[in-house]
Amino acid sequence: MTPKCLHAIRRAVWLGVVLTVGHFPCLAEAFPQSPQTTKTEFLVSREVVGKRGGRLVLSLRAEPKTLNPIIAVDAPSREVIGVMQADLIHINRSSQLTEPGLAKSCKVSKDGLEYSIELRRGLQFSDGKPMDADDVLFTFRVYLDEAIHAPQRDLLIVGGKPIEVRKVDAYHLVFRMVKPYGAGDRLFDGLAILPRHLLEKPYQEGKLAQFGGLSVSPAEWVGLGPFRLKEYVAGQRIVLERNPYYWKMDSNGSQLPYLDEIVFLFVPSADAQVLRFQSGETDIVARLGAENFSVLSRQARGYSMTDAGPGLEYNFLFFNLNDTGAKSSPEAARRQEWFRDVRFRQAISAVVDRQAIVRLVYQGRGAALWGPVTPGNKRWANTEIKHPARSLERARDLLRQAGFLWKDGSVGDQMLVDQHSSPVEFSILTSASNADRTKMATLIADDLKQLGIRAQVVPLEFRSLLDRVNQTKDYDACVLGLASFDVDPNSDINVWLSSGGTHLWNPSQAHPATSWEAEIDKLMEQQLVAKSFEERKKSYDRVQQILDENQPFIFLATPDILVGAKDNVGNFQPTVLEPYALWNVENLFLRNASETGGK
Amino acid sequence: MKNAPRKQRLVVALLVLLHGVVLLGGFVAPYDPIRQNRERPYAPPAGIHLVDGQGKFHFRPFVYAQRLREGAFDQYEDDHATLIPLKFFLSGASYRLLGIIPAKAHLFGADEETVNLLGTDGYGRDLFSRILYGGQISLLAGLLAASVSLLVGTIVGSASGYLGGWTDSIAMRLAELCLALPWLYLLFGMRAFLPLLVSPVKAFLIVVTTIGVLGWARPARLVRGVALSAKERDFVRAARGFGASNSYILRRHILPQTKSVILTQATILIPQYILAEVTLSFLGLGIPEPAPSWGNLLSSLQQYSVLSSYWWMYLPAMAMVPFFFGYLALSAALQEGRRAAKMDL
Numbered sequence A: 001m002t003p004k005c006l007h008a009i010r011r012a013v014w015l016g017v018v019l020t021v022g023h024f025p026c027l028a029e030a031f032p033q034s035p036q037t038t039k040t041e042f043l044v045s046r047e048v049v050g051k052r053g054g055r056l057v058l059s060l061r062a063e064p065k066t067l068n069p070i071i072a073v074d075a076p077s078r079e080v081i082g083v084m085q086a087d088l089i090h091i092n093r094s095s096q097l098t099e100p101g102l103a104k105s106c107k108v109s110k111d112g113l114e115y116s117i118e119l120r121r122g123l124q125f126s127d128g129k130p131m132d133a134d135d136v137l138f139t140f141r142v143y144l145d146e147a148i149h150a151p152q153r154d155l156l157i158v159g160g161k162p163i164e165v166r167k168v169d170a171y172h173l174v175f176r177m178v179k180p181y182g183a184g185d186r187l188f189d190g191l192a193i194l195p196r197h198l199l200e201k202p203y204q205e206g207k208l209a210q211f212g213g214l215s216v217s218p219a220e221w222v223g224l225g226p227f228r229l230k231e232y233v234a235g236q237r238i239v240l241e242r243n244p245y246y247w248k249m250d251s252n253g254s255q256l257p258y259l260d261e262i263v264f265l266f267v268p269s270a271d272a273q274v275l276r277f278q279s280g281e282t283d284i285v286a287r288l289g290a291e292n293f294s295v296l297s298r299q300a301r302g303y304s305m306t307d308a309g310p311g312l313e314y315n316f317l318f319f320n321l322n323d324t325g326a327k328s329s330p331e332a333a334r335r336q337e338w339f340r341d342v343r344f345r346q347a348i349s350a351v352v353d354r355q356a357i358v359r360l361v362y363q364g365r366g367a368a369l370w371g372p373v374t375p376g377n378k379r380w381a382n383t384e385i386k387h388p389a390r391s392l393e394r395a396r397d398l399l400r401q402a403g404f405l406w407k408d409g410s411v412g413d414q415m416l417v418d419q420h421s422s423p424v425e426f427s428i429l430t431s432a433s434n435a436d437r438t439k440m441a442t443l444i445a446d447d448l449k450q451l452g453i454r455a456q457v458v459p460l461e462f463r464s465l466l467d468r469v470n471q472t473k474d475y476d477a478c479v480l481g482l483a484s485f486d487v488d489p490n491s492d493i494n495v496w497l498s499s500g501g502t503h504l505w506n507p508s509q510a511h512p513a514t515s516w517e518a519e520i521d522k523l524m525e526q527q528l529v530a531k532s533f534e535e536r537k538k539s540y541d542r543v544q545q546i547l548d549e550n551q552p553f554i555f556l557a558t559p560d561i562l563v564g565a566k567d568n569v570g571n572f573q574p575t576v577l578e579p580y581a582l583w584n585v586e587n588l589f590l591r592n593a594s595e596t597g598g599k
Numbered sequence B: 001m002k003n004a005p006r007k008q009r010l011v012v013a014l015l016v017l018l019h020g021v022v023l024l025g026g027f028v029a030p031y032d033p034i035r036q037n038r039e040r041p042y043a044p045p046a047g048i049h050l051v052d053g054q055g056k057f058h059f060r061p062f063v064y065a066q067r068l069r070e071g072a073f074d075q076y077e078d079d080h081a082t083l084i085p086l087k088f089f090l091s092g093a094s095y096r097l098l099g100i101i102p103a104k105a106h107l108f109g110a111d112e113e114t115v116n117l118l119g120t121d122g123y124g125r126d127l128f129s130r131i132l133y134g135g136q137i138s139l140l141a142g143l144l145a146a147s148v149s150l151l152v153g154t155i156v157g158s159a160s161g162y163l164g165g166w167t168d169s170i171a172m173r174l175a176e177l178c179l180a181l182p183w184l185y186l187l188f189g190m191r192a193f194l195p196l197l198v199s200p201v202k203a204f205l206i207v208v209t210t211i212g213v214l215g216w217a218r219p220a221r222l223v224r225g226v227a228l229s230a231k232e233r234d235f236v237r238a239a240r241g242f243g244a245s246n247s248y249i250l251r252r253h254i255l256p257q258t259k260s261v262i263l264t265q266a267t268i269l270i271p272q273y274i275l276a277e278v279t280l281s282f283l284g285l286g287i288p289e290p291a292p293s294w295g296n297l298l299s300s301l302q303q304y305s306v307l308s309s310y311w312w313m314y315l316p317a318m319a320m321v322p323f324f325f326g327y328l329a330l331s332a333a334l335q336e337g338r339r340a341a342k343m344d345l
Helices: A003-022 A024-037 A075-084 A133-144 A184-188 A196-204 A270-278 A290-298 A330-340 A342-351 A354-361 A392-401 A435-449 A462-472 A489-496 A515-529 A533-550 A593-597 B004-023 B127-163 B165-180 B183-191 B200-214 B217-230 B234-241 B246-282 B294-302 B304-309 B311-344
Strands: A055-060 A089-091 A098-100 A103-108 A114-119 A164-169 A172-176 A227-233 A237-242 A261-266 A303-310 A313-319 A366-368 A405-408 A414-417 A425-431 A454-460 A477-483 A553-566 B049-051 B057-068 B076-085 B087-097 B101-109
Touching: A055 A075, A055 A270, A075 A227, A075 A237, A075 A261, A089 A184, A098 A103, A103 A184, A114 A133, A133 A164, A133 A172, A133 A196, A270 A290, A270 B304, A290 A303, A290 A553, A290 B304, A313 A435, A330 A342, A342 A392, A342 A435, A342 A533, A342 A553, A354 A366, A354 A435, A354 A553, A425 A435, A425 A462, A435 A454, A435 A477, A435 A553, A454 A462, A462 A477, A489 A515, A489 A533, A515 A533, B004 B127, B004 B311, B127 B165, B127 B200, B127 B217, B127 B246, B127 B294, B127 B311, B165 B217, B200 B246, B217 B246, B234 B246, B246 B294, B246 B311, B294 B304, B294 B311
Parallel strands: A055 A261, A425 A454, A425 A477
Antiparallel strands: A089 A098, A103 A114, A114 A172, A164 A172, A227 A237, A237 A261, A303 A553, A313 A477, A313 A553, A366 A553, A405 A414, B049 B057, B057 B076, B087 B101
């Protein structure tokens, strides 16, 4: 065979690969639209080249409620949707910086108001239908529609006005904001681009929010992510298969993802997840608690456990600072008086033993916190914030200044009383299903006992806890945790703005109740429109400082991200950002048993 | 049949001994049950030794000091170089003997280091002390709840059996309703309506009254049966013929007949209600932390990691076994005695 001939064959084979994986199934019907489907502009992954084939089995702690990215809020739904959908610009979970996704490039205008986005050519949804600028237009129309109540909507309102989207041609779009928006490119992360050809009709009929329930057939729910729905068995599992139209390939030129299938099993609890992993039924386990992590580490066989370091979740104690006014009982009103005194809150903060929380609750796999920015966040921490050691004396001084006294109690212990000589006692709510936070609250209650304060831990069912915090406002104090999806301060904006729904100590205020809350509002707005990272950081540093001075949240600790995977899972690189283990799912592959044996 | 009373006496002696230990829990327990030792979470039980590593015999029992392994959270090693001799009748944490007399004396302990005979829990609290103090709460809850439900059951049962008619119908239908309701789920719902800040004493009383009041139906039905047959006896008819009032007949003739039934019921109900308290506290509806009770001591076993890593956390369950055994043996002995008495008649 002549060299020329060989070359021709090689070319034919290479073309064949591209054709089969990229276009073959719809070749016949695609002919009229040939300009769009001729060539896909693949994104080339720089990760280790893997092996094609195999199925990966994981477990979910609950059944996902929906596959519809517009309405999904629960973690299991988001986890499944995350591997079925794709976004224009993506945050790399490892570097915490943005990188191109469906968009090939993104240019910001000089005034910072316009983002010009160019789409990849030849993109196709998982049903083989082409994707272009019209789909993007449709997607943003849906997300911004007030009637839909998409959780992402708030993020797309900049300076009080929704982002304007304009189509230039089939591959070019311009996004315009009324005010400059710091880190605007991060907004696009997690905004799944929707298939207009399937969803426009239900949208116009006003049925979009009901769409994508788990009863839909696989063909009805498509996306641009690496996997697509194959089978859903209620109460048992969801099976995803490789999306043959996926737009990434590895450096050898073979199309991603490597895996044929992903199976998510529904199990009832975290303990059940551990048992399934331990028995070898599942390949990866994430969101582990420290206890389960050490149980698994102790008897690791065929799998290895990874501590990825502190995540972004911050746990905190907070007091009820709502103005409950006339409807509260005299005792509740008295307690509110204590909680409103910043010295009282500072005293509590001074007496909380954060190191003990890290040691006893997280078995040392976590970090103590004095602010909302955890050590897992590489760029935003205010290093000026002090980390004072626990001090009973300072707490006593602060309480004395605030007019509290100590009296001999009935058991011989000292009892803290206020100016009206009523003993200082209150309840701390925790979620009954979260053993970690209940443990934190129990430790805090014991710390407070040393100040003569009687705190009673009350574990409640999570829904009734939220009802008390957000609706009836009938509670004293509460231990909760929040987990940001992104390192950027904008992801927490609803927590810090006094009008925000997650402004837990006094949510959804019409006007800021205190001057420091007003200042935080102003600073958060400032960082939103500032153009440079330095300017934004300066504003957010001040926010952190105000939080530290006023202690609306008494920050406690953050757990490490703990995951485990079988030894034969390749390219497994857990990160501290959600979804911890599956962020690079298209690059995950299964090694042969013989390869791992030698490892 | 002759040795039935002896068997009864034996069982009663066992129960008195067990209750005595728990009643004097403050003295027997070396530490305050809610004191946390944050340096020693999940320390395993310390073995008591008389012979050390060199084979030397010590008259005073001792334990080895436990050292946390470097960098570990719950891995302890016995330090064979440091012997901690046990001291007896020493002074320590203050408590109230029988809930009244302030005292500081403890049966045993050690001078500097802590001795955790049965290990510690996740907060480093001494499990041995917690089991004893928890026993006080759980046993008292069982006894009080049993008294409440027997009292209510006896009054309702004897009145309904003796008076008959409408009173009987209403009381018995109510009893059936009570037996049919799924109480555990109702209790879960009830918790939402209680105020958040409940003092431990109040929580205890709520638990006792709930268990006691909910359990009246069964003893009431038994007592009713006895009253029903007793009111047809000749001496009751005679008393009525002589013009005795209802309350006199109930007091003087009917209630004494129910005595043995009530006694047997008590021996069955007490362990059952101890278990009820344990169930409620296990599920977080009973005695709140940090106060110990057998139920909330066991509640940490709901976590798989605790279940699989720290075997000594099962010990509170083991502590219940002799009590339950004692009560059930007593009930069997009482029933045997009753049968014997009937045969003698």
